[in-house]
Amino acid sequence: MHPPASTSTPTTLAFVESPVQLLNVLEWSHADHTATATATATPPVLDALPGQPPRRQLAAAGDGRATAAGRPRPSPVRIVVLPPTDPMSRGQLRRVAALARDEGHQVQWQEARGSSLAPLRALAALAGDVRRADRIVVGDPFSRFVQLLLVPVRAEEIVVVDDGTATMEFVAQLGRGERLRRWHRTGGGAAARVRELAYAPVSGTARRRLRHAELFTSMPVEPLAGMRLRLNDFGWTRSRFGPPRLTRGTDLVGTSLVETGVVEPARYLDAVRALAREHGATRYFAHRRESAQKLRALSEATGLEIVRPDLPLELIARRGPVGRTVVSFPSTVVHTLPYALCGTGVTVAVVDVDPAWLTGSASPRARSFLAGVTETARDVRRLPAATARAAG
Incomplete structure (x- = not known):
């Protein structure tokens, strides 16, 4: 067991459903710690990179490899893994989870799929922790389960880390005031429309909360009014490998x-x-x-x-x-x-x-x-x- 965070440190609870999301929680934690350790008030943001490709700019500041062994680790994050059912994804998640534990983070494996009762059991198990958390980090804002978890959130600070190119569509749909829908999904039939209507109050609450989230991304997106945009330049990956x-x-x-x-x-x-x-x-x-x-x-x-x-x-x-x-x-x-x-x-x-x-x-x-x-x-x-x- 890892020691609990100091009482002066915000309690951070992260929800991830894929290996990439989990990797990007590690990247976010590293960037957040680096910004705090160097007393940088405003971490790098995407719109601070006008006309200059990322590799040239990063190379000018070094390739990100670790230069100081034993430097302080970021404050531990409690990461809840909500695994999909396919074996390849689950295998990758377990490997990245091992890296997260090596970094001092607490990783919890929570099944939320596979049976009709699994989502209800997971919601019951997590609701109290969600209400108590000072900061919530999510990897998939399109996930209906994650949207359900956002309903009882009391934390003022919500962070969305990259889920790949889906982040681009997330910001675009949020800006247009549309319901969140994965870009490759088709319309569905009458039954799907009925389910959408029944789910509308939950999705509406999630969109309102996400509208003012911090976005941690490598994608070329324009921040919405009230949304803080922080650059994911894979500093943790470059410092470790x-x-x-x-x-x-x-x-x-x-x-x-x-x-x-x-x-x-x-x-x-x-x-x-x-x-x-x-x-x-x-x-x-x-x-x-x-x-x-x-x-x-x-x-x-x-x-x-x-x-x-x-x-x-x-x-x-x-x-x-x-x-x-x-x-x-x-x-x-x-x-x-x-x-x-x-x-x-x-x-x-x-x-x-x-x-x-x-x-x-x-x-x-x-x-x-x-x-x-x-x-x-x-x-x-x-x-x-x-x-x-x-x-x-």
Whole structure:
């Protein structure tokens, strides 16, 4: 057991549902501690980076590697993990949770899925702690369970840490006064609309609370009035790992766009095959949600070594080995890897998704959202969709 925080230190309670969210709680704690330790009144914010790519700016101040062993750790955070049901996500969560415990944080594993009673049991177990917390940190503002947890919150300070590119849509929807809805979700039928109406009071309360939250992000978003924006430059990752050994080849980064019903499977396979051939790629880092059947087909069609990371890619890449070029479809990593790999000499490239690859059931928002992920990425090399178009 870790010792409790000093009574003068705010009690911080964090809720995460994915490995990336848990990593970003560690990044937030590190940034918060660094700002306090250096007596910095206002931590770096995204709009303080006009026209300068992140790697150049970070390199000017050093690559973030630790220079003082035994420096004081951040104040401990109680982190509640609300795990999904898929084995890959749960495995990665357990690995990142071990890193969090090594940093002195308290990690609680709370099942909130898997049965009809699991959410009710979890709410009953957590409600009292939520009311007593001085500060709440959440990783997925779209989560209905997290929104339910925000109802009894009494803390004036709420922090939202990155959940990848979903953060961009979160801020946009909140600014427009819309209900929070994941960008790849379609409308649903009459039953779904009835459920939305019944849930409206909860979602409305969550939006009001989140409207004045602090946002800790690597994404290129504009802060809303009353919202504090703090830059996530992956300082904790850079201080703890690397720099990595670089290989001569190119690494491809997988995506779950097929699994979420956005991209046609055959189109995706053709695109990966073309990218591997053109860039001499040898490895494919699979997304944790990619199916085993799809990955087998990719391996057979391309000859790529399929790597299923046991940690978020930012940590895997920083620890190395990693290719001198990393190619990705529009995803979170085209925004985060330039920070995590600052000063290492790795080039991050992003390939556009051709609208012709989209499925007939893809949401109307899919095309513009994916284009926006690519267009707003800084310090990356852009590859046209035609580069990955299947021959013939």
